[in-house]
Amino acid sequence: MEQFQVFLQLLPQQLVNGITLGATYALIALGYTMVYGIIQLINFAHGEIYMIGAFTGLLLVVYFKINFFVAIIGAILLCVPLAMLIERVAYRPLRGSTRLATLISALGVSLFLQTLMTLIMGPNAQGFPEIVKDTIYTVGSVRFSLVQIVILLVSSIFMVALTLIVKYTKVGKAMRATSESYETANLMGININRIISYTFAIGAALAGAGGVLVGMYFNSIHPMMGVIVGLKCFCAAVLGGIGSIPGAMLGGMFLGVAEVMGVALGFGTYRDAIAFALLILVLLIKPTGIMGRPIQRKV
Amino acid sequence: MESIFGFFSDPYINQILTLTGVYLITALGLHLITGLTGLFSFGHAGFMSIGAYTAALLSLNLGTPFILNVFIGGLAAGLAGMLLAFPSMRLTGDYLGITTLGFAEIIRIVFINLDITGGARGLAGIPRDTSLAIVLVIATLSIICMYCIYDSRFGRALTAIREDELAAEAMGINVLFYKVKIFATGTFFAGIGGGLYAHLIQYLNPADFGVSRSFELLNYVVLGGLGSVPGTILGTTVLSLAPEFLRFVHEYRMLIYSALMVAMMIFRPHGLLGGINFRKLLFDLIQRIKSRVTLSKDARRGQ
Numbered sequence: 329m330e331q332f333q334v335f336l337q338l339l340p341q342q343l344v345n346g347i348t349l350g351a352t353y354a355l356i357a358l359g360y361t362m363v364y365g366i367i368q369l370i371n372f373a374h375g376e377i378y379m380i381g382a383f384t385g386l387l388l389v390v391y392f393k394i395n396f397f398v399a400i401i402g403a404i405l406l407c408v409p410l411a412m413l414i415e416r417v418a419y420r421p422l423r424g425s426t427r428l429a430t431l432i433s434a435l436g437v438s439l440f441l442q443t444l445m446t447l448i449m450g451p452n453a454q455g456f457p458e459i460v461k462d463t464i465y466t467v468g469s470v471r472f473s474l475v476q477i478v479i480l481l482v483s484s485i486f487m488v489a490l491t492l493i494v495k496y497t498k499v500g501k502a503m504r505a506t507s508e509s510y511e512t513a514n515l516m517g518i519n520i521n522r523i524i525s526y527t528f529a530i531g532a533a534l535a536g537a538g539g540v541l542v543g544m545y546f547n548s549i550h551p552m553m554g555v556i557v558g559l560k561c562f563c564a565a566v567l568g569g570i571g572s573i574p575g576a577m578l579g580g581m582f583l584g585v586a587e588v589m590g591v592a593l594g595f596g597t598y599r600d601a602i603a604f605a606l607l608i609l610v611l612l613i614k615p616t617g618i619m620g621r622p623i624q625r626k627v
Numbered sequence: 628m629e630s631i632f633g634f635f636s637d638p639y640i641n642q643i644l645t646l647t648g649v650y651l652i653t654a655l656g657l658h659l660i661t662g663l664t665g666l667f668s669f670g671h672a673g674f675m676s677i678g679a680y681t682a683a684l685l686s687l688n689l690g691t692p693f694i695l696n697v698f699i700g701g702l703a704a705g706l707a708g709m710l711l712a713f714p715s716m717r718l719t720g721d722y723l724g725i726t727t728l729g730f731a732e733i734i735r736i737v738f739i740n741l742d743i744t745g746g747a748r749g750l751a752g753i754p755r756d757t758s759l760a761i762v763l764v765i766a767t768l769s770i771i772c773m774y775c776i777y778d779s780r781f782g783r784a785l786t787a788i789r790e791d792e793l794a795a796e797a798m799g800i801n802v803l804f805y806k807v808k809i810f811a812t813g814t815f816f817a818g819i820g821g822g823l824y825a826h827l828i829q830y831l832n833p834a835d836f837g838v839s840r841s842f843e844l845l846n847y848v849v850l851g852g853l854g855s856v857p858g859t860i861l862g863t864t865v866l867s868l869a870p871e872f873l874r875f876v877h878e879y880r881m882l883i884y885s886a887l888m889v890a891m892m893i894f895r896p897h898g899l900l901g902g903i904n905f906r907k908l909l910f911d912l913i914q915r916i917k918s919r920v921t922l923s924k925d926a927r928r929g930q
Contacts, residue, residue: 370721418889425896427720428661432849435842436888443881555838559728566725601736604729611726612714 335592340470342592343585348476350584351483352545355538356561357568357576358490359531365507365571366527367423372434373414375558376441377532381407381539382549383449386456396544400482403536411532412525420521438554445551453550456543479541486534487577494573499526507571556600563607569620578618582606641759642827643871648762649823651863654847655769655856656816659776661845662854664809665789667724671817671844673731676836678704678818679825680744683753686826693756697822704818705811707734712810716803731841738833749832757827765823769816773856776812785809789854850891852900861900 335342356378363371381403388399418437422430463474494500502523505513514520542557543549560583568579583603590602610617635641657671682700685691691699715726738744745751776782784805787795796802825831843866851862873880895901 364721368721370725418893421893422896425892426853428667428845428849428853429892429896432846433889433892435846436885436892439885439888440882443885447878447882559732559838562725563729566722597740598736601733604732607729608715608726608733611718611722615718615722 332593337469338592340468342588344470344472344476346585346588347581348479348545348584349588350581351480352538352542352580353557353561353564353584354577354580355483355486355534355541356557357564357580358487358573359535360562361565361568361570361573361576362503362527362531364565366503366524367419368427369419369430369434370562371419371528371531372431372558373411373418373437373441374531374535375554375561376438376445377407377411377554378535378539378542378557379445379549379551379554380410380441381536382543382553383445383539384536385540385543386454386549390457396478396540400537400540403540404533407532407536407539408529411528411535415525415528420524438558442551442554449551451551453548456547456549475545479545482537482541486537490530490534491573493530499523503527560600560603563603566617567607567610569617571621572617572619575617575619582618635759643868645757645759645762645827646824647864647867648759648766649757649820649827650844650847650867651766651860652762652769652823653817653820654844654859654863655766655773656813656820657844657848658773658813658854658856658859659785659809659816660813662848662859663776663782663789664785664806666806666810667720668727668810668813668841669724669838669845670727670729670731670734670841671814672836672838672840673727673734674704674708674814674817675821675824675840675844676731676734676738676831676833677707678821679831679836680738680750680821681818682822683750683825683831684743686754686756687750687752693754693826694761697819697826700822700825701815701818704821705815708814708817709807709811712807716806716810728838728841731836732838735833735836738836744831744833747833749830751830753825753829753831755826755829757823762823762827765819769819770856770860777856781805781808846888850888850898852898852903855898855900855903855905857905858898858900858903862898865899 356374359374359377360371363369363374384403384406385399388394388402389396394402414437418433419430422433465472465474465477494503502513502518503526505516505518506520506523510520513523539549561580564579564583565576566579567582568575568577570576583606586606587599587602590596591599595602614620635644653671653675656674657668660666660668660671678697678700680700681703682696685696685699686693711727711730715723718726739747776785784795784800787798787800788802788805792802847863847866848859849862850866851860852858869884870880873883876883891899
């Protein structure tokens with residue numbers, strides 16, 4: 329009971345922490361949801377893109393002493409061509425074959441990148457230097473650290489930019505058309521291959537940025553960091569309704585808050601299970617996620 | 628003869644072959660779920676761990692006979708599979724896959740947090756009761772079991788569900804019932820495999836039953852040829868022995884292994900033996916031999 333009272337007192341603080349964590353989840357979940365929306369593939373390599381983004385950020389900041397914001401751009405510049413290459417080599421030849429085949433291919437890519445990064449960077453966790461001064465601002469009883477503000481700011485900028493791209497540009501329109509129906513979009517003169525490539529690129533940009541932000545927030549990055557975070561973010565995307573962009577943002581935030589609350593309530597050791605338990609619960613109530621459209625069965 | 632016995636009694640080779648057999652039994656369970664019925668399961672290792680821990684804890688605490696423990700482990704895994712299947716079978720495709728994955732992760736995290744399972748330190752001191760002979764017998768029984776299921780009304784209903792669920796339902800097949808049943812059967816085999824694994828390795832750690840193990844099992848089933856028992860056998864044998872053969876490339880072996888996974892899927896998306904009907908091949912062969920025999924008889928008569 330006492331713990332619960334403490335929990336209530338700290339509720340606003342937990343909300344802030346949860347939303348910060350959730351913002352990074354949302355960034356990564358967006359990549360999953362967009363790719364799934366267009367080619368119905370769980371892109372398991374997405375978690376590895378995020379990991380590589382984090383490492384790139386670390387290298388740029390530590391060895392090249394580059395400004396943190398430039399490091400984010402650097403990570404994006406590496407992740408985008410990488411994701412497009414992965415799509416070209418491992419997914420495009422498999423378009424039209426069974427779901428499982430593409431899935432295994434994605435798993436292969438994911439394993440490949442993990443091993444490669446373990447060979448290059450070593451298996452141990454590495455710390456991020458303190459790049460953003462740890463200043464703390466207090467509003468009422470809630471404390472914001474500068475890192476949290478930077479994370480919230482950067483991820484909001486990215487999410488707004490993404491929404492604008494998808495809603496108002498020609499590429500965005502083509503993306504929506506392609507995710508609606510492959511063949512029809514093709515008949516309308518949309519170059520499907522290019523649009524799918526762009527989708528991977530945008531997803532990778534968000535994941536790369538997310539990687540740098542999370543690396544900075546948790547101060548620990550290692551070659552296997554993409555596995556569990558990738559799965560959790562996919563859960564977030566499914567929670568929100570896969571294929572839906574606002575759904576992924578909502579799902580990410582929801583998951584972040586739920587996780588922080590769970591830890592605050594004393595389920596710290598079950599931290600990674602919270603995401604999956606939530607996912608199973610939501611799917612059982614609404615099989616396509618919170619904002620997902622119902623699946624129609626056609627004969 | 629002597630040298631063959633020598634080969635199998637070499638502890639290293641014996642261990643690897645036994646382990647391959649254990650994986651085969653587990654993979655056959657997944658073959659029923661994913662290959663035969665077309666349901667995605669990304670959490671097979673979780674059910675394997677339920678069987679493993681149940682059997683190991685029975686052996687350690689109650690001292691009941693080994694085979695019985697393994698069997699109870701299988702039942703426990705099957706029960707867990709059934710419990711998961713009832714609510715989640717209305718999910719389709721990737722949603723089901725991700726739910727099973729989540730369930731397996733939850734099981735893993737629960738095992739880390741329980742006291743009785745030794746937590747993250749793992750469970751040690753399990754007696755070594757699994758031998759190559761026992762595994763071979765159980766694997767053979769499992770394979771026979773697969774063919775029995777194939778030929779039964781049950782198996783044909785499952786194939787119908789895989790090919791077209793809606794049509795199957797229209798033909799009067801109780802889709803939900805069959806799906807739950809096959810999920811329980813498949814996870815039962817995972818539990819048996821887990822129990823044997825526990826008594827072979829003699830040490831259990833929740834980390835051994837993570838997502839990567841589940842996907843490894845999925846690889847065994849898909850790369851050999853989805854929906855084919857010889858394919859599953861081939862896939863499991865090749866893939867579980869591959870890391871041993873690739874030892875000479877040291878740290879690059881996982882790199883090669885993963886690149887091969889991608890290449891395999893690009894060049895043979897249905898797996899090594901996918902799309903090959905062995906029974907038809909065998910039947911054709913028999914027919915050909917028969918016709919040749921009758922031909923030569925005719926020829927002799929003609930002379």
